[in-house]
Amino acid sequence: MRRVLLIALVLFSFNAQAQLDWWNQIHNWDGATPWTQYMKYFHAYLGPNAIPIPTLQRSDRSYFKSSSQMSLIEDDSFLSLHNELHWDRGHTQIHITHQSIEYYRTTTELRDYRISRDEDSEGVLAGDVLIDISTRLWERDLEAIWFTFHTKTAAGPLPQARFTDAPGYAFFFSHQKSFGDIGRWEPTITTDAGFQVYQTHWVDYPQNDGFVGNIGLRLQKEETIVRAQVRTFSGYFQDGDWPRLLELQWNKNLSFGQTQLGWTRGLNDYPFSFLTVGLVCWLD
Numbered sequence: 001m002r003r004v005l006l007i008a009l010v011l012f013s014f015n016a017q018a019q020l021d022w023w024n025q026i027h028n029w030d031g032a033t034p035w036t037q038y039m040k041y042f043h044a045y046l047g048p049n050a051i052p053i054p055t056l057q058r059s060d061r062s063y064f065k066s067s068s069q070m071s072l073i074e075d076d077s078f079l080s081l082h083n084e085l086h087w088d089r090g091h092t093q094i095h096i097t098h099q100s101i102e103y104y105r106t107t108t109e110l111r112d113y114r115i116s117r118d119e120d121s122e123g124v125l126a127g128d129v130l131i132d133i134s135t136r137l138w139e140r141d142l143e144a145i146w147f148t149f150h151t152k153t154a155a156g157p158l159p160q161a162r163f164t165d166a167p168g169y170a171f172f173f174s175h176q177k178s179f180g181d182i183g184r185w186e187p188t189i190t191t192d193a194g195f196q197v198y199q200t201h202w203v204d205y206p207q208n209d210g211f212v213g214n215i216g217l218r219l220q221k222e223e224t225i226v227r228a229q230v231r232t233f234s235g236y237f238q239d240g241d242w243p244r245l246l247e248l249q250w251n252k253n254l255s256f257g258q259t260q261l262g263w264t265r266g267l268n269d270y271p272f273s274f275l276t277v278g279l280v281c282w283l284d
Contacts, residue, residue, distance in 0.1 A: 023117050036201035039115045039161065041208065043233070044240030044269040046114065047162035049080065049099050049127055053231040053243065054150035055192050055214045056174040057095035057132050062088045063257065067278030069264075076272065078104040080127075093134040093146075099127025104162060114161035125162055129153045134174070142178035147171075152198065168198030172212050188218040196233060210235035210242075225251035230267075243270040257281040 023029070027038055043051055048069070065084040071077050080102040087094040105122040106114075134148040150170040156163020172194020179187045192214040199207050216229035227249040235241025249262035260278035 019119075020117060022119055026112055027115060034201075035117065036158065037203065039158070039201070040240060041164060041166075041198075041200040041202070042235065042237065042240035042269070043243040044271060045161065046164065047102070047104065047160075048076075048078065048270075048272040048274065049102065050156065050163050051168065051198055051233075052130060052152070053212060053214070053233050053245070054130075054132060054148065054170045054172065054196065055216070055229065055231060056134060056146055056148055056176070056190055057086060057093055058134065058146070058174075058176065058190070059086055059088055059093065062086055062283040063280045064283060065260075065278055065280045067260065067276055069274045069276050072273040072275065073271070075107045075110050076104070077106070078102055078274075091136045093132070095130075095132040095134075097130040097132075099130070099156070101125075102127055102162065104160070111161075116161035117159040118161075123160060125157060125160060127156045127163055129155060137173075144176050146174040146176065148174060148192075148194075150196070154199075158201070164198065164200075166199035166201065168196065170194060170196035170212060172196075185219045185221045188220075190214075190216045190218070205237075208235050208237060208241060223253040225249075225253070227251070240269050242268060244268040245270045245272075249276075 029035070063086050065086070067082050069078070069080040081100045083098045083100050085096045101124060103124050108121060111118065111121040130150070130152050132148055132150045134146045136144055136146050138145040152168040154165055154167045156165060158165035172192050174190060174192045176188065176190045192212060194212050195209060196212045197207055197209040211234045212232070214229060214231045216227060219226045229247045230244065231247065232244045233241070244267040246265045246267055247262060249260060252259045258280035260276070260280065262276035264276065265273045
């Protein structure tokens with residue numbers, strides 16, 4: 001029985017090796033180094049949800065949200081579904097995001113650029129779970145300071161170069177200040193500052209870390225809310241790990257929740273542009 005199992009294991013190994021001959025030839029595999037050492041664990045070489053840049057998730061009400069991202073770039077076409085649960089405890093905010101499903105299709109050139117092992121460059125994946133816990137440290141009038149702990153699981157698979165299959169975490173402070181009405185619009189400015197760490201599969205450099213710096217503007221008039229935010233991460237390697245991305249969002253409050261329409265565009269080291277459509281249901 002042991003001999004049969006050994007033979008089966010050897011045959012399976014040879015079959016798997018043959019199926020990846022195309023990857024071995026393109027990337028000049030030396031036959032010994034683990035394939036994970038060839039990949040680049042930076043924002044510019046992975047999918048749009050591989051290494052999310054955290055920000056303060058602040059809401060006066062608890063809610064469940066479901067949203068979909070639709071790519072505007074032909075080279076990396078994707079459609080993803082996210083489910084989020086937000087629990088408002090007043091001085092504490094708990095936010096859980098499950099990057100549930102992502103359908104993707106990329107060009108062969110982009111597949112090889114990212115060193116992906118997915119020959120078809122097309123498929124459906126389930127992503128990571130993100131958890132944010134924010135605590136209000138100080139408050140006065142229309143101003144407050146928050147501290148947030150953010151973590152990411154290792155649920156998203158690595159071979160397709162869409163996720164990292166590795167955990168990560170972040171700590172950052174947020175300053176939030178509201179101002180008096182400007183032409184019936186009530187503005188609120190939020191700034192985040194801290195650091196983020198995520199794991200790689202490299203032996204020599206098992207993690208990357210850098211500074212998180214975000215700034216956002218929120219304008220509200222009656223039931224309409226407009227948001228604009230710039231998120232940034234400045235990594236250690238400076239090779240595709242300095243992403244800067246712009247987010248614009250329009251929200252409309254309803255009796256049961258909120259509708260959302262957003263646009264995200266990468267400004268540096270984030271080669272993506274996509275629309276986001278979401279629906280929020282209040283849980284209070």
